[in-house]
Amino acid sequence: MNFSYWEQYELIQAADYLIIGAGITGLSTALHLKRAESHKRVVILERGMLPWGASTRNAGFACFGSVGELVMDLKHHSKAEVLELVKMRKAGLELLKSLVGHRIDYEPCGNYELFDSSEQKQWQQLKAEIPQINQLLKGVFDKPVFEESKTEFGFSGVQGMIYNRYEGMLNTGKMMQALLILVQQAGVTLLNGARVQKYSEQPNRVVVQLANGLTISADKVLLCTNAFSKDLLKMEALSPARNQVLITKPIENLKFQGAFHAENGHLYFRTVGQRVLIGGGRQHFAAEQNTTELKITKQVQDYLEEKLRQVILPEQPFEVDHRWAGIIALGTKKTPLIEQLSERIYAGVRLGGMGVALGSLVGQRLAALAAK
Ligand SMILES: Cc1cc2nc3c(=O)[nH]c(=O)nc-3n(C[C@H](O)[C@H](O)[C@H](O)COP(=O)(O)OP(=O)(O)OC[C@H]3O[C@@H](n4cnc5c(N)ncnc54)[C@H](O)[C@@H]3O)c2cc1C
CATH class of the missing domain: 3.50.50.60 (FAD/NAD(P)-binding domain)
Structure with a gap:
């Protein structure tokens, strides 16, 4: 033609x-x-x-990094590089909001990083890192970004949480x-x-x-x-990685609202009205690396559902409404x-x-x- x-x-x-x-x-x-x-x-x-x-x-997190992620990043990047990345993400979010901010249901709800009972050592280590990470980000934000949180959300087996006051979520x-x-x-x-x-x-x-x-x-x-x-x-210097997501149907009497990360940012969940969206977990599944196939797999979807059942919604019945996959690009930096x-x-x-x-x-x- x-x-x-x-x-x-x-x-x-x-x-x-x-x-x-x-x-x-x-x-x-x-x-x-x-x-x-x-x-x-x-x-x-x-x-x-x-x-x-x-x-x-994607999951619609308006984020620039949890303590777990930033501490991991410091192992592979210099302090100046990590700082520059946070500055870029903050500036990018501000630019996005200046372009379309009033139309994207932006919620400045903060973000909680969760540690479960198997992560005792990591929880203690990262809790101790909070002052250093706040110090690193001092020139970028008005107030200290991270603090330990004792808020109750009804999760099961969570032994500690770090609150990030400057993150939020939006409607993708x-x-x-x-x-x-x-x-x-x-x-x-x-x-x-x-x-x-x-x-x-x-x-x-x-x-x-x-x-x-x-x-x-x-x-x-x-x-x-x-x-x-x-x-x-x-x-x-670029390789694809698949991320899978699911979202529940609206849940009656949902006990929490907000945005949450775990496993150094690899697992994430948030509320969308009365629904819960959860995604990630790809680090546990080799098939998720190096693929551009927009396909969901039973293994990852079961893993995400299990997290909902065991940790996030331990006493609340839920039904899954949608499942999907998307592809991100990763590199050594x-x-x-x-x-x-x-x-x-x-x-x-x-x-x-x-x-x-x-x-x-x-x-x-x-x-x-x-x-x-
Ligand atoms: C499941 C998931 C959850 C995520 N959650 C978050 C989050 O909560 N917060 C966050 O900040 N980031 C998140 N991300 C990452 C974020 O979505 C991406 O980094 C971002 O969308 C990348 O945008 P992009 O425009 O560069 O790439 P893409 O959105 O991938 O766009 C690339 C486009 O190029 C097109 N294309 C490719 N090849 C061709 C071709 N040969 N010819 C024509 N068109 C082509 C594709 O169809 C695609 O539309 C998530 C990603 C995934 C997959």
């Missing part, structure tokens, strides 16, 4: 900026490019009917809907069902080949394909990659498990880099 004359000259045209991927990063990149250069033609190519990666499938669906509306209002063209197979950089343009056989050309191409970048970028790869190719990828916080900022920085 070829493009018709009308499609070619009115709907497609040669783009100034062609963004691949319509997740938080791609949408934010498009918005910032269009705001900086409103006369330029910005086109997003998205393979899915919806942006099917992580941005419409509303966030993406609001971003999609913003980019379209700004005049960005979003083409769904457009899977990019390859691209070739030529002296005066980039020619992008779609899986359906059609080609589109652009002055510059920006890859916002996060965990799905390997085929297009051949990047060694948690810092996102925002790079110019060649004269006309740019990438903003590897957002890890806190891309809700980072996505808007990565998009803003990538747009600034490409628009130079």
Whole structure:
């Protein structure tokens, strides 16, 4: 099939900026490019009917790191790197809120990190680390971020909790809907069902080949394909990891509200009205590493349900309403990659498990880099 004359000259045209991927990063990149250069033609190519990666499938934590995560990060990053990551996540959340804040049901509820009875040693160690971590973050937040909490939520077998006063949660669906509306209002063209197979950089343009056989050309191409970048970028420093989630039906007399983390951030749960959403646990299952398959598995779903039954809702019956999976991008460092790869190719990828916080900022920085 070829493009018709009308499609070619009115709907497609040669783009100034062609963004691949319509997740938080791609949408934010498009918005910032269009705001900086409103006369330029910005086109997003998205393979899915919806942006099917992580941005419409995450848990909606507006977070920058628990004590457990930050202490782990300090083992693989310098203090300055950890501090910079927290600053980026905080700035990203502020940017997101400034773009779509009133439309995303943002709740500044804080976040609790839980330790169960098998984690006695870790609980004692991390409790002792609270003052140092608060000291590290002193210049970033007005008040000490973390404190021990004795709040009762009706959980079973939890021996300790650390409260983070500055985190919160939002409605992921509303966030993406609001971003999609913003980019379209700004005049960005979003083409769904457009899977990019390859691209070739030529002296005066980039020619992008779609899986359906059609080609589109652009002055510059920006890859916002996060965990799905390997085929297009051949990047060694990036690997996909699957995260699975489930959400219950509304629970009568639900005893708690809020956002919670455990297992160094690998397990997370929160309330969505009277429902409980739980996700993660991938570190216990090898099959969850290095896959881009958006598929749920019985093992992980059983593990999440068991956590609900044993720890979170020990005396409350519940029914599971939805189950799904999404893919995150990991690397040896948690810092996102925002790079110019060649004269006309740019990438903003590897957002890890806190891309809700980072996505808007990565998009803003990538747009600034490409628009130079
Ligand atoms: C289950 C789960 C829970 C999470 N929970 C949280 C959370 O609570 N808080 C938080 O901060 N972060 C969370 N994250 C991480 C966060 O969602 C991601 O870091 C973030 O959404 C990454 O955004 P992105 O736009 O860079 O990538 P993505 O959202 O993955 O977008 C990449 C897009 O590129 C498209 N694409 C890929 N290849 C091609 C191609 N060849 N051609 C065209 N299009 C292509 C994909 O379809 C996709 O839409 C979670 C992630 C998952 C999976």
